[in-house]
Amino acid sequence: MKILNQSQYNQGIGKFKLLSSNAGVGSIITTKLGSYALILDINKWKFIEWANRKISLIRENESDNQKIYDRAESEINNRGLLIVDDKRFVEFLKIEKELESLVCLIDIPHMSLNESFNTPNWKNHPIKTALARNEEEGKSSDYMINAAHFPKWFISDKGKKLKKISEWKDIWKNECNKQNGKLKMPHFAPPRDGNDFKREFKSKNIEGTLVDNRVYQTLNQTNMLLICPNGHLSDIPWSKYLNWKLNHRNEDPEAKDLLGYDGCCTKPELIWTESKNKSEGYGSIFIHCNNCGSGKDQSFKVNLEGINSIKPKCKGEKPWEQELDSYSIPNENCSEEMRIALVTANNVYYASGFSSLYIPMHLAENKSKELIDALIVCNDKFNRTLGTKFEKSKEQWFNKNVDEEFLEIDCGVNISDLSFSIDELISKLGTEFNNDCTDDNIDNFENYRWQEYHCFTQNPSNKDNGLKFTDIVLSTELSSYFSKVQQIEELKVTQVQLDFTRVEPRDRIVKNGTVEYSKEAKNIFSEEANKLFILPANESLGEGLFFQFNQKKLDDWINSNEKVLSERFKRFMQEPNIDIQGAATMRKIYNNGIKHFLIHSFSHMIMRELEFSCGYPTASLKERLYISNNPEKQMSGVLIYTAEGSEGSMGGLVSQGEPERISVIIKKGLERMENCSSDPLCWESEGQGVFDLNLASCFSCSLVSETACEEMNLGLDRRVLIDEKFGYFG
Known part of the structure; x- marks a missing residue:
């Protein structure tokens, strides 16, 4: 078309x-x-x-x-x-x-x-x-x-002229004026060369009316840009690059002053040519100016050789915040070194997202609905009275304002429906309200997962819209390894984007309970934070299976195999340097210990086995790991779920959680783990995968689609599951 x-x-x-x-x-x-x-x-x-x-x-x-x-x-x-x-x-x-x-x-x-x-x-x-x-x-x-x-530089097919899109748009506007209404500005999309007319023909538009069409040659977009470790993005100023290259030759390969350099002339007419022999590399791409003649000298024709070495000082440009009708690019202070990248390079963009599993507030907080609602109203009303001469503290405000009438009228509490007395509610509310729960050292991510884990482990069933689950009856064999297996008949998962970085991903490192970030990230919004009232999200419906490991069995297993496990995982149990790439994953493994390998490997085993048992490819499955050694938030579990589209799925995954089936799936998965086409290299491996963070795990036996794994297919070892000497299921 x-x-x-x-x-x-x-x-x-x-x-x-x-x-x-x-x-x-x-x-x-x-x-x-x-x-x-x-x-x-x-x-x-x-x-x-x-x-x-x-x-x-x-x-x-x-x-x-x-x-x-x-x-x-x-x-x-x-x-x-x-x-x-x-x-x-x-x-x-x-x-x-x-x-x-x-x-x-x-x-x-x-x-x-x-x-x-x-x-x-x-x-x-x-x-x-x-x-x-x-x-x-x-x-x-x-x-x-x-x-x-973006990039905003385009090359014409005719004459190989290199101009910014704003200049090409001006040429198109002039052509429209010449055609007396036959050609309009919206016809510029995709960007076209107004000087390169091809043909004219008639066609029917969306209303079915015959209209005249004039076809012009489309322009070719350049594919190089400048990226900054602080997330900024800039076009390469080609006129400045041409002048800089002529004046510096090979004296200053880093071109630190490039973005502030003068152009070759006041009205450059840049020409982009490629060597006819089509040799590889930037040395075969030449650039010169027809207006001032820069770069045309046969003794020194300017090409792009060495362009990968330039590291100009960043101007803090944020083109993703520009207005649609403007070519002006917002910027902020920045002095980092930029680097050249192809538009399609992996390091141009790293997004940080976060997904939420819907949990009703009363289950997440483990409090009654009445208490949750009353707490929300109390905090709202208290925050609105802050700074007034009448209110000095939470306790004073509470004692002055909260009573039975307040709860009924302001909080909407139906006193007759309470299963406990109003005095008990007020007493509990006062304790929760006056207790300052804000803790700067709390790991919000871990606490968020803990709420979900606590909801599953402390409730045998739930029938709320958006979250329906039921415990299955565990066989004697399964109960020695798991405390609980649940069928999640209905769940909702919401995904948002938090921010993004360039050059390197942003690592979130938890050290001794304190959260550190490897670098700053750019927000997805340009509005002031206090004026942003809504965020876009994607909500998916799905189903799943939840496994809670038997903590006593897990502890006994680690203690009884302490010597061999310590020897096998000793390099993972040494505190990693937080300044190296991949430190976030290394630190997570270090914090979680040996059970990280156990639970994560088990998760992958189940996902791969479900491919055979119910036809779900691992690309349509996801894992949600609940692993923590925090004494106050001990977690040892995993949720395997599907949430591919907004309509969810048809019960195929839940059906595999029936007591007689789940035992078979686990057994077959363990049997399949015994053999790998890469053995004995895989079985005896002392480190494979990125940063050597996997042991006996490779694509043939343990790895799944990267969209299914939370940890980029890292922190895996099938031997910890099945080894006859030290395996958990051995």
């Missing part, structure tokens, strides 16, 4: 990829046409901008957080969009990302493209139906994700 105008210039991408490790805010997507598009920050997404503005107006007229949430949900639903109902996740993000004003999460809408005109199927879309019902104006582009061309 030929793209002829802006309305057709869309790129289809799965909504579940948008907040993934390679396609979030700040990433560069390769389009089907071969061009590169930079995804803009969420405040440039029209539906997010609308929702944020709407909640801002609600907050001006309402002070009660629950009422703000309810009204926001109503307004957003009326527009055909969906609120992700996970208040536990919202509270976590308020703390972790310091978004004190965050109200809710919004599900990214799904819009498919038709094959005829590459435009959204908008006619019968539920959002359009909702807008028509509420008599609000809206168009399909308001619900698509905005992106901008």
Whole structure:
């Protein structure tokens, strides 16, 4: 299909990829046409901008957080969009990302493209139906994700002219003026050379009307850019590079002053040529200026040889925050050295995401619903009175304001439905309210997982919408290894993007209970944090199996095999250097100890066996590891679940959790682990995989799809499961 105008210039991408490790805010997507598009920050997404503005107006007229949430949900639903109902996740993000004003999460809408005109199927879309019902104006582009061309340099097919997209757009505008209405600015997409006309023909548009079309040669986008360890992104200033290369030759290969250097002339006409012999390397690419003649001298023709060595000082540019109608790029102070990268290189983008398993607040906090609701209202009301001359402390405020009437009217507590007395509720509420639970040293990630683990381990069943699970009856054989196995009939998983980095991923290192980050990351929003009320998210429905290991059996196993296990894992039990790459994974293994290898290897074994038993490829499964040696939050379990799409699955995974089947799956998995096509090399390996963090584990026996594994297929050893001398199931 030929793209002829802006309305057709869309790129289809799965909504579940948008907040993934390679396609979030700040990433560069390769389009089907071969061009590169930079995804803009969420405040440039029209539906997010609308929702944020709407909640801002609600907050001006309402002070009660629950009422703000309810009204926001109503307004957003009326527009055909969906609120992700996970208040536990919202509270976590308020703390972790310091978004004190965050109200809710919004599900990214799904819009498919038709094959005829590459435009959204908008006619019968539920959002359009909702807008028509509420008599609000809206168009399909308001619900698509905005992106901008980057790099911004394009090369013409005719004459090999190298110009920025803004210059090519000016040429196109002049051509439009010459054609007296036959050609319009929206026809510039994809970027075209207004001086290179090809042909004219008639075709039917989306309404079925015959229209005249003028076809111009498309431009070729350059594929090199500059990246900064602090997350910034810059175009290569080709005119400056040409002048710098002529003046410095090989004297200063790092070109530290490149971005502040003068161009070759005031009106450069750059020409990009490649050697006809097509030899490999940048030495075969030449650049010169037709206006001033720079680089045309046969004695020293300027090519790109050595360009990988340049390390200019960063200007702090953030092109993902630019306005769509502007070529001005926001920037901030930065003095890091930048480096050259290809657009498609892995180090151009590393996203940090976080997924939440929906757990009702009363189960997550292990408190009654009445207490949870009352605590939320009390904290909201207390925070609004801070700084007044009437209130001096939490205790004074509580004693003055909280009574039976307050609980009934303000908190909505139905006294007649309480299974305990109102005095007991007030007493418990006072203890919780006045107890300052904020701890700067707490690991929020671990605490979040602990809430989920505690919910599963302390409850034999649950029937809430969004989370339904039941204990299975364990056989005598299984009960010696596991304390609990649960069938998770229904679960909801919500994914958000926290931030992103470039050059190197951001390591999150937990050392002695204190969280450290290897580097700063860039936010996915450009709005001030206290003015951001909503974040985009992807919600998936699924099912799963939860395994809780028998802690006594696990401890006895480690103690009885202490000598051989200590010898086998001694290099993993030495405190790692936090300044090296991969330190986060090494530190996690060090913190979790030997049971990290045991539980993680067991998880992979189950996922691989489920491929055979119920047909789920590991790419459609995910693991959620619950491992901690924290005495207050001891965890030894794993959740295997599927959450591929918003509709969940059809019970195939849950059915494998039936008592008679799960035993067979575990046994067959252990038997399959005994043999590997890479043995004896794999079985006797002393280190393989990235950073040698695996022992007897390779692609043939233990590794799964990287989307299924939380730890990048690291920290695995099948012998810890099945070795006849020291294996847990040996």
